[in-house]
Amino acid sequence: MNERAELLLQIQEAEFAAVELQLYLDTHMYDQKALMEFNHYSNLIATLKHEYEMKYGPLLNFGFSPSQYPWRWLESPWPWEEQY
């Protein structure tokens, strides 16, 4: 696995934990332990995402990710082209 795919996998793992905790919190709003875990993953995602975007360009559109010059959003591979 190349370095980019490895960092992307770390993001996928952290985001998966956050998705799972988000759905859980939707029906358990007073679970403080789950909320702490959610905030932990939220911070981890921000750190990993920043590192990824500095190296490989924006992950999110519409202003949620900055871009270096020239406009890096266009760079391949797109998610459906990714070879693992």
Added chain:
Amino acid sequence: MWIYEKKLQYPVRIGKCDLKMARYLLTQYGGPDGELSAAIRYLNQRYTIPTNEAKALLTDIGTEELAHVEIITTMIYQLTKDATVEQLEAANLGSFYAIRDGALFPSDANGVPWTAGYIQAHADPITDLHEDMAAEQKARSTYENLIKLTDDPGIKDALSFLREREVVHFQRFGEALRIVQEYQQAKKVY
């Protein structure tokens, strides 16, 4: 508002061209219990659901289902992209090729186009949440059928992930249903 994230929710490892499996997978793209049906079903039911728990859950699960559409379409694309016309014909996909070459299209495994007839909405939250729970179980069964139709470890792995998500969504919808029932009973007291 939705923001696109330029990555798959789960990595898809497709080793080789497998046209038969690609055709079977179509049912989870545009079939009755597919991911597109799921996304539209939940996002469309949000407006009339009464509790904040259910509003959040329909929004969040509906959004996750859109990511699952992308996993399924990526699998179909990667399994078919290198196929020759002869291979498509041999795999009984000649009629698909005649209509749209290699383009993807939301249909079931028989080529029947996706229709809004696959989803339901009744405004009654008990009815809608039961519809959603049933939909998750039907999708789970479909994934189990698909897993039995392939030996490819990469395809099995991605399908197992998607199957597990159906189980979790069923669980969360069940909790939302209990909260809605408590809400309705509490209302009668006042």
